[in-house]
Amino acid sequence: xxxxxxxxxxxxxxxxxxxxxxxxxxxxxxIPGQSSHSEQVLGPxxxxxxGGEGRLFVENALSFAATRNDLLVPVPAPTSPxxxxxxxxxxxxxxxxxSNAHAVYSGRLNLVAEDGLGFPNxxxxxxxxxxxxxxxxxxxxxxxxxxxxxxxSGVALGFNPTDFFKAxxxxxxLTADPSALREDRLGTVMxxxxxxxxxxxxxxxxxxxxxxxxxxxxxPYRGFDxxxxxxxxxxRWLVKASAQLGDGVNPEVLAYGxxxxxxxxxxxxxxxxxxxxxxxxxxxxxxxxxxxxxxxxARATGTIPPDAPGVFxxxxxxxxxxxxxxxxxxxxESKITFNxxxxxxxxxxxxxxxxxxxxxxxxxxxxxAIVRTLWYIRDYAAAQQEPIQQxxxxxxxxxxxAFVPKLELTGFVMADAADGSSxxxxxxxxxxxxxxxxxxxxxxxxxxxxxNFGSLPRETRILLKVMRYF
Amino acid sequence: xLLGVVFAANAALAFAQSAQDIVAAADKIRNPQQPxxxxxxxxxxxSGRERSxxxxxxxxxxxxxxHFRNLLQYVEPPRDAGKRVLLDGRSFWFFDPASQASVxxxxxxxxxxxxxxxxxxxxNLAADYSATLTGTEPIDDALHQKRDCWHLELKAAxxxxxxxxxxxxxxxxxxxxxxxxxxxxxxxxxxxxxxRSFVERLGAVRPAEAVIIDAVDTSLATISKLGELRFQDVxxxxxxxxxxxxxxxx
Numbered sequence: 001x002x003x004x005x006x007x008x009x010x011x012x013x014x015x016x017x018x019x020x021x022x023x024x025x026x027x028x029x030x031i032p033g034q035s036s037h038s039e040q041v042l043g044p045x046x047x048x049x050x051g052g053e054g055r056l057f058v059e060n061a062l063s064f065a066a067t068r069n070d071l072l073v074p075v076p077a078p079t080s081p082x083x084x085x086x087x088x089x090x091x092x093x094x095x096x097x098x099s100n101a102h103a104v105y106s107g108r109l110n111l112v113a114e115d116g117l118g119f120p121n122x123x124x125x126x127x128x129x130x131x132x133x134x135x136x137x138x139x140x141x142x143x144x145x146x147x148x149x150x151x152x153s154g155v156a157l158g159f160n161p162t163d164f165f166k167a168x169x170x171x172x173x174l175t176a177d178p179s180a181l182r183e184d185r186l187g188t189v190m191x192x193x194x195x196x197x198x199x200x201x202x203x204x205x206x207x208x209x210x211x212x213x214x215x216x217x218x219x220p221y222r223g224f225d226x227x228x229x230x231x232x233x234x235x236r237w238l239v240k241a242s243a244q245l246g247d248g249v250n251p252e253v254l255a256y257g258x259x260x261x262x263x264x265x266x267x268x269x270x271x272x273x274x275x276x277x278x279x280x281x282x283x284x285x286x287x288x289x290x291x292x293x294x295x296x297x298a299r300a301t302g303t304i305p306p307d308a309p310g311v312f313x314x315x316x317x318x319x320x321x322x323x324x325x326x327x328x329x330x331x332x333e334s335k336i337t338f339n340x341x342x343x344x345x346x347x348x349x350x351x352x353x354x355x356x357x358x359x360x361x362x363x364x365x366x367x368x369a370i371v372r373t374l375w376y377i378r379d380y381a382a383a384q385q386e387p388i389q390q391x392x393x394x395x396x397x398x399x400x401x402a403f404v405p406k407l408e409l410t411g412f413v414m415a416d417a418a419d420g421s422s423x424x425x426x427x428x429x430x431x432x433x434x435x436x437x438x439x440x441x442x443x444x445x446x447x448x449x450x451x452n453f454g455s456l457p458r459e460t461r462i463l464l465k466v467m468r469y470f
Numbered sequence: 471x472l473l474g475v476v477f478a479a480n481a482a483l484a485f486a487q488s489a490q491d492i493v494a495a496a497d498k499i500r501n502p503q504q505p506x507x508x509x510x511x512x513x514x515x516x517s518g519r520e521r522s523x524x525x526x527x528x529x530x531x532x533x534x535x536x537h538f539r540n541l542l543q544y545v546e547p548p549r550d551a552g553k554r555v556l557l558d559g560r561s562f563w564f565f566d567p568a569s570q571a572s573v574x575x576x577x578x579x580x581x582x583x584x585x586x587x588x589x590x591x592x593x594n595l596a597a598d599y600s601a602t603l604t605g606t607e608p609i610d611d612a613l614h615q616k617r618d619c620w621h622l623e624l625k626a627a628x629x630x631x632x633x634x635x636x637x638x639x640x641x642x643x644x645x646x647x648x649x650x651x652x653x654x655x656x657x658x659x660x661x662x663x664x665x666r667s668f669v670e671r672l673g674a675v676r677p678a679e680a681v682i683i684d685a686v687d688t689s690l691a692t693i694s695k696l697g698e699l700r701f702q703d704v705x706x707x708x709x710x711x712x713x714x715x716x717x718x719x720x
Contacts (some may be wrong), residue, residue, distance in 0.1 A: 027649075027662050028610055030683045032515035032691045055551050055568065092552075092567060096720060141707050143716065152570040182569035194712070198705070201712035242712055248560035250711055269574035271560050273629075274655070277576045331578040333654050405516060405690060434522045434547035469548035 054093035073361030081115035106131035150187035156325035158394030162265035294380035321346030391417035421447020536597035599624035612666035
């Protein structure tokens with residue numbers, strides 16, 4: 001009996017094995033035919049220009065915007081255009097200069113038509129010089145760079161307290177997504193040295209004062225002006241150091257100085273299991289409120305008289321203030337990555353500040369000096385890429401290969417945690433081939449008339465775009 | 471009776487040991503043991519039709535514990551050229567030259583995209599998984615030729631294992647990997663990989679191509695083709711976030 005059982009078990013194992021193997025062989029039917037490219041040898045990096053390599057593309061973007069007509073504090077002219085048509089060529093190239101040096105250029109040439117701009121004039125053609133610098137490696141992993149450099153710091157997505165060179169660097173953004181705004185911003189003229197060791201890195205950068213600071217005003221007629229006054233109006237320096245302290249633990253500390261004031265910063269990002277990354281970004285230093293910063297800047301650049309009153313601020317209140325972005329990302333098996341962040345800006349508006357802001361401007365005409373100053377403060381905060389509110393919640397979702405391959409859906413909401421108003425954006429991009437992409441973007445603001453985002457003039461915006469890579 | 475138990479325990483230990491050895495031997499077929507540079511081309515298919523192509527340059531180096539450290543740069547398609555990924559133990563960083571930003575990503579995030587970065591990076595399965603031998607069986611390889619294989623069951627044994635479970639077929643005698651089936655934490659079959667086009671490269675006969683079938687949407691498949699492969703000294707300093715913007719692949 002035992003012998004029969006063993007024989008039956010053996011037969012069952014053999015037949016099960018054969019059946020399983022037969023199932024396995026069905027997987028072969030899923031193998032596609034041989035690629036016509038499969039014999040190609042991998043060529044040089046795509047995007048080749050005058051012997052350099054990098055990324056080249058042209059894009060056409062057509063946008064329409066709807067504005068609010070019932071603002072409690074009216075917006076002074078000029079207001080943002082109701083429509084804009086922008087065609088641009090974008091390049092980021094590197095050229096070798098011998099065995100241990102290379103030159104970098106990054107820029108965008110724009111052809112623009114928009115509501116109220118007129119044609120033809122200097123505003124129809126503009127050029128944004130993002131980067132132009134030379135990099136030398138005199139010793140292995142010791143670097144010296146000089147020129148206009150986009151120096152980026154920070155591990156968060158929605159707000160980067162340690163990204164000290166972001167102020168006034170963004171020009172004519174096509175998107176409101178803070179994580180995408182870094183892509184089209186001006187660098188700063190600087191010299192930079194860096195040493196990358198086996199488990200640590202040290203970087204020192206100095207950005208000199210080259211010209212006077214230019215006033216905070218939209219400049220559609222900038223033409224080919226490199227806008228040095230935006231990025232090099234003051235002396236600035238930055239020191240960054242990072243070290244690998246253990247498996248995957250790689251904190252970064254920063255020290256930044258500008259106009260005799262310094263700030264410290266920290267970046268930490270850590271994996272929490274297979275699907276989650278938690279991160280913390282902090283900077284802090286002595287400073288005045290964002291409103292007083294704006295008014296100081298307005299006086300320094302001659303926008304308002306030196307003895308102009310502080311509108312609704314109580315005078316300079318310099319003290320130690322922190323800025324924080326803390327959050328986590330989570331990626332699902334279905335390829336959606338969610339980011340949830342809390343932002344704190346110690347120099348931002350409290351609820352009492354908002355009440356004073358509305359009380360100071362409500363019922364006044366848009367030509368009023370007080371109204372102009374109130375909006376100047378908000379424009380200043382936006383130009384600094386700082387949240388004007390103290391507390392924010394940021395949620396972002398990015399779905400790769402949504403429904404079909406190469407369709408990417410992205411959306412975010414930035415909410416003022418105090419009043420619940422929000423800035424939102426949804427975007428879809430579909431790469432029809434390796435060279436062509438089409439996209440649709442919708443953004444807007446929600447909230448009551450007395451709220452942060454609900455008091456902004458722009459209510460919604462739709463943008464259609466097509467991109468061709470080379 | 472006691473003797474029988476001891477014998478059975480020893481036999482089980484030897485069995486487990488040999489399964490791990492088989493996986494380790496197959497790893498040596500797939501991956502050179504010295505630091506190396508490789509060029510890879512991934513061609514993605516939808517319903518059997520070619521959809522897109524990506525190219526990578528990859529620098530790989532063992533860290534002494536059997537795990538590979540990887541540094542990768544996209545060279546095509548044009549929209550992705552210059553993007554870089556670092557994998558060093560539990561540390562994954564993604565760098566985009568357009569934004570000059572390095573973003574830390576999770577192990578799961580490296581699997582996004584049809585041809586996931588996780589399938590391109592060099593991995594020693596023996597270092598990340600514990601193997602058991604479930605039997606031997608003949609299966610067809612990618613060219614429909616019968617191969618007598620060890621059928622192995624791999625369970626994730628380290629935090630950096632990409633998949634929770636792997637079924638793995640290795641040809642008896644040659645230790646060539648023939649096929650793998652890769653499962654998620656929830657037990658979902660995610661990918662099927664066939665290894666093919668075995669050629670002599672850097673001192674061993676290695677697979678020059680891998681066919682990666684998306685088991686969730688079986689109309690999707692990717693063929694990974696190995697181009698240039700050469701030994702290259704890769705300094706440890708390359709495997710940290712701050713080196714990502716400095717990498718030159720010329």
